Amino acid sequence: MNALIFKVxxxxxxxxxxxxxxxxxxxxxxxxxxxxxxxxxxxxLTxxxxxxxxFNKSSHQSPFASHLTxxxxxxxxxxxxxxxxxASALIRGCFNLDGLFFVLLIPFVAIIFVYALLIFISGLSRHYKMVTSLIIVFLVAILPLIILKIVPHVFLFNPIWGWFPGPIYDEQILLSLNLVYHSVFVLTLSLIFIIGNRSLFKLDPLKRSIIVVITGFVLLLFLYNWSNLGLGYSLxxxxxxxxxxxxxxxxxLIYDDEVLSDIDVNYWLFWHEFHFYELTEQLELSWSGDKIRSVLYRDVWQKHEYTGAKYTSYVPVWNSIPxxxxxxxxxxxxxxxxxVHVLTKGFSNSFIGANLKIGLTEGIAVALEDPRSVRFTRDEILVNSELEIRSDLIDDAFSFLGFYGGRSSINYSVSGSFVNYLLQNYAVDDFKCVYGGSAFDECFSSFEGIKGGWVEFVNGIPPDTTATLYARNYIGRESIFEKKCSRFVSETEKQYDIYRRMYSRGDYEGAYQVLVSLNKKYPGSTTIWMNxxxxxxTLNEFVPDFNFEANHNLSDSVNVFFRQADMAIVQGDFKLADHLLTRFDSISSPNPAFEAFITSQLALRGADTVTSIIDDNTILNWQHFIYIRYKHxxxxxxxxxxxxxxxxxxxxNRNERLHLNDIDLLMNMGTxxxxxSNLHYIIANLIQxxxxxxxxxxxxxxxxxxxxxxxxxxxxxxxxxxxRAINFSESYH
Incomplete structure (x- = not known):
């Protein structure tokens, strides 16, 4: 045994x-x-x-001991x-218990499963190693593709590699109880494989039957409750x-009926139909397929539960149902x-329902995206980002490793800008040709020439100083491969995520208790105390004083002062509120935007730092502000x-729709x-x-x-x- 284990x-x-x-x-x-x-x-290796x-014929130890060794x-x-x-993760500060459980649970279960499969097949064939290897290859690489073709979600459980949680852009991954359920299922299946080898376990028929019945019953329970355990869902x-x-x-439209009202549903159906109308016109498509299923989840946590995607929206283009x-x-x-991803599936000839050049697949979606999704055009973002615009950026964006290995902010912007350039300068049919799988040179005159034309076009756009800060911050977002400890989630981050979910769902009492605990742990955190x-x-609950011992920047301090003044008004201590606001007399900043922020916040409360707030009209305005801001x-x-x-x-912010009486009230105001931002919000509600x-x-x-x-x-x-939406609404209704 020692010779076997300690071969150096x-x-x-x-x-x-x-x-x-x-x-x-x-x-x-x-x-x-x-x-x-x-x-x-x-x-x-097993x-x-x-x-x-x-092992079964060993004269030194029992077969069971040989297998265990x-x-x-x-x-x-x-x-x-x-x-x-x-050791490396520990030194770099990347170690946490979730990672330890992943590393212990997934390989431990997989090796037992593989060995149980070997034992079972060895009782059926003398080529058991080759047969098992083929089965493992099937389970690792082929079965997941078959499952993805059937199910709507992107998370997958697997007896060998354990769990794929969803899109790589959702960086923070926590240990899931669902993975534990799946591991128990795999271990139960492994037990059946082991018992199935009659030469290894020479049990009498009654005992063997009892074990098979019990484990079989457990397996059936798992399969019957597959979706209830969160292991997989159908549409x-x-x-x-x-x-x-x-x-x-x-x-x-499939939606959470506890969250959306009839007004909400009408709103979303209108914008679905408007975008569909526009996109089919732009892409010169005639839709003859089934109705598109659009699943609208109440929040990112519900979407994550059912699909595996949290902060990523997605389309399973490989699925047969649009x-x-x-x-x-x-x-x-x-x-x-x-x-766009749903519609372009119609002229893709690949088995995944999209072009294998990921830059084309995402590029067309970015080129035709809602212009409200980014503050500046993709061309403007690129030219104002200090990024050197070269033709090889397109080559990176069009390769799988280049696209997902690089910064998504760069690759999405480059591919979107380039595809938009194609659509503006060439026929849509030319783009459909290359998207369908043909080579660029077969559909366009010269790929290298087109790339050169795009570089010249983007570099010819004059820089805009108002876009510089936004563009540099946007392009500067690190990819998951650049970040240190990219998957690391601290206990504080877990608790803060729980608070955000509770708050989003209106559980203010629960959210408050989570924050009380976090505030005790981090009394100097402005973010935690402000929330x-x-x-x-909102709840008329006690809030401890803020700890100013830690270093805080001017912006944090101002926000705390305003919040403390609001709390004083709620408590009826108008003199304290007045005293807190006098602090702003001594605050000066070279940033005009910061000064404007202070002025606007004072105006919201009907106060200023020159006159006393002990005034009936000012106090009434302030109370109205608190009623709207905190009491909803x-x-x-x-x-x-x-x-x-x-x-x-x-x-x-709460994703609420405007009613007709709200519109009537707003119509009496000057536009x-x-x-x-509120103009956008009203228009989007009003048009439908x-x-x-x-x-x-x-x-x-x-x-x-x-x-x-x-x-x-x-x-x-x-x-x-x-x-265009206003014109469309006339025919829509």
Whole structure:
């Protein structure tokens, strides 16, 4: 046994492999990817070194002991491989318990499963190693593709590599209880395989039958409750769980009926049909397929539960049923992008329903995206980002490794800009030709010439200083492969995510308790205290004083002062509120925007730093502000314009729709007094309402006001879309 376990040369090899792996992105973080790679690697090594016949005939120990000894050597070698990865993660601060559970659970279960399969097949065929290897290849690479063709979600469970949680852009991955359920299922299946080898376990028929019946019953329970355990869903499962279904000419909207009202449903059906109408016109498509299933989840957490995608919206183009999956928080901006993927599937000839050059697939969706989704055009973002515009950027964006290995902000912008250049300068049929799988030179005159033309076009766009900061911040976002400990999630981040989910779903009491706990742990955190104090005012709960001992920047301090003053007004301590606001007399900043922020916040409360706030009218205004800001109250026509803007902003943040009586109230206001973001919000709500002469006139007034407020290229694109939507609404209704 000692000779078997402590062979030095193989152990040195595994240690060196682990050392190399510790420098690789993701794999070296001792997290999920580490577990997946280890699991696949040592599953095949388990097959390679096994000799079941000799184990069963061993004269030194029982067959069971021989098998156990062999498994121990596999686990020991894997431990040697993982040691340098573990040490590296620990030194770099990337280690946490979730990663440890992934690394222990996934390979441990997979190796038992593979060995159980070997034992079972050895009782059926003397070529058991080859047969098992083929089965493992099927399970690792082929079965997942078959499952993806059937199911709507992107998460997958697998007996070998364990779990694929979803899109790589959702960087933070937590240990899932569903993975534990799946591991128990795999272990139960392994037990059946082992019992199935009659030569290894010589049990009498009754005992064998009892074990088979019990384990078989457990397996059936798992299969029957597959969706209830979160191991997989069909589109019908999701529809049944969410409860709401509504149809229009081209769409079946599946939604959470506890969240969306009839007004919400009408809003979303209108914008689905409008974008569909526009995109089919632009792509010169005649849709003859089934109605598109559009699943609208209440929030990112619900979407993550059913699909595996959290902060990523997606379309499973490889699925036979046309469908898209969005959450309410981002659907307005991403609906059009995702719909492009559904529609372009019609002229893709690949088995996945999209072009294999990922830059083309995402490029067409970005080129035709909702112009509200980014503040500047993709061309402007590139030219103002300090990025050197070269033709090889397109080559990177069009390769799989180049696209997903680089920064998504760069590759999405480059591919979107390039495809938009193609659509503006060439026929749509030429683009369809290359998207369908033909070579560029077969569909266009010269690929190199077109790339050169694009570079010349983008470099010819004059820089815009107003776009510089936005563009540099946007392009500067690191990819998952550039970040240190990219999958690492601290306990604080977990708790903060729980708070955000509770708050989003209206569980303010639960969210408050989570923040109380976090505030005790981090008393100097401005973010935690500001969220806690907001809920404290909403719920009339006690909020501890803020700890100013830690270093805080000017912006944080000002926000804290305003919040403390609001709390003083709620408590009826007007003198304290007055005292807190006098601090602003001594605050000066070279940043005009910061000074404007202070002035606007004072105006919202009906106060300034020159006159005393002990004034009935000022106090009344301040109380109205608190009623709207913290108590989620409605406005009245006699409230100041600043309160109307605040009310609209809060409704927009909560994804609430405007009713006709809300529109009637707003129509009495001057359109110039509304903020730019609120103009967008009102217009988007107003356009889909049943057309009347007054509403059409008001919609046009709002669009014209927006035209005066923001004169940029992207704003022109947004306004053009609004005008087209107004015209479309007349025929739609």
């Amino acid at each position: 040369r193989p152990l040195i090899l595994f240690f060196i492999l682990g050392l190399v792996a510790s420098f690789l992105p993701l794999i070296g973080d001792f997290y999920l990817e580490t577990a997946q790679v280890s699991s696949v690697l040592f599953s095949f 097959i390679l070194g096994v000799n079941i016949e000799s 062999y498994l121990s050597t596999i686990y020991f070698k894997m431990g040697v491989f993982l040691t340098p990865i573990f 019908k499962n999701i529809e049944s769980h969410l409860g709401g279904v509504a149809e229009s000419e081209h769409f079946v 469908q898209l999956h969005l959450d309410l928080q981002s659907a307005d901006l991403l609906l059009r992008h995702e719909m 806690l104090s907001e809920l404290g005012v 109250g409605d406005i009245r026509s006699d409230y100041p314009v600043s309160h109307h803007n605040l009310w609209l902003t809060l409704k927009s 110039n007094e509304l903020s730019e 309402l049943k057309s009347t002469k007054d509403l059409d006139k008001y919609a046009l007034e709002l669009v014209q006001t927006l035209e005066e407020k923001a004169q940029t290229k992207q704003n022109e694109n947004v306004l053009a879309m609004y005008y």
